[in-house]
Amino acid sequence: MSAERTAPPVAYWVVFAALLALTALTVAVAAAPLGRWHTPVALAIAAAKATLVVLFFMHALHSTRLTRIVIGASLLWLGIMLALTLADYLSRPWALMADAAR
């Protein structure tokens, strides 16, 4: 099936260079005055890096449909957990913990 078909090794080096560049970018961007956009931007860069690793280092690009379904399923369930949990907490107008300062 697709066990023999993977990217030539040079692809690994290109992806590696891109990953390092994205890491430098995320560090640089942290120093920029982005206000409330810091988190979405950091997550977007991290997601891009993770996508590169999954597609090329983990050979997802050349894997079976079943494998890709499993990858999609894990993202789906993670998404459900994050979406519903944050929808709850982000829609509460009151403070999270009434905690006396130490």
Added chain:
Amino acid sequence: MPANPPTLAHHFENREQQHEAATLAMWVFLATEVLFFGTLFTGYAVYRQAHAAEFTVGSEHLMTGVGAANTAVLLTSSLTMALAVHAARSGRPRMLALCLGLTMILGSGFLGLKAWEWYTEYREGLVPGSGFHLEPGPTPANARQVELFFVFYFVMTGLHGLHMIVGLGVLLVLLVRSRRYATGYGTAVEVAGLYWHFVDIVWIFLFPLLYLVRH
């Protein structure tokens, strides 16, 4: 078939099927791991949005340079791991051994830096518990919530480090028996590689979310 224990388990028709089954199994396990770490990330998200200022203070106490260096170290180890898989498939046992060895050196380097970080943070009184104390800084902060940040920091990087140690153990076994694994499909190395890359991905998210909290 080689004289050593055959590389094809008896319940498989051929090595291609074995390879597919093994990689699918690892992907399914990684799916459970996504949710395993995912719960920690979800909890972190909830408390970070509730106590943004304190989490920023906590984040600024971390050694960002070391974290960035560790990110580069792990990314490089993923490169050498991918090259190891390629060597296994190309039937080059010495190249496989070299790449596995490099991956292990880089992985150990990551753990060494992490240990040094943790020790430094311990000396600075940032470990949650009775010894936790925070120098008064420019941003007024509820020390309790900053301490909560460090609970997440130590638990998440600790769990990640534990996964790295397991990964190093697996790589050691592959390295010692590398001659056996440098054949055709390179299934064992591929499967170990999937695990290793996953642990790298966890760190790819941990680094900006823990070290680069700024507002």
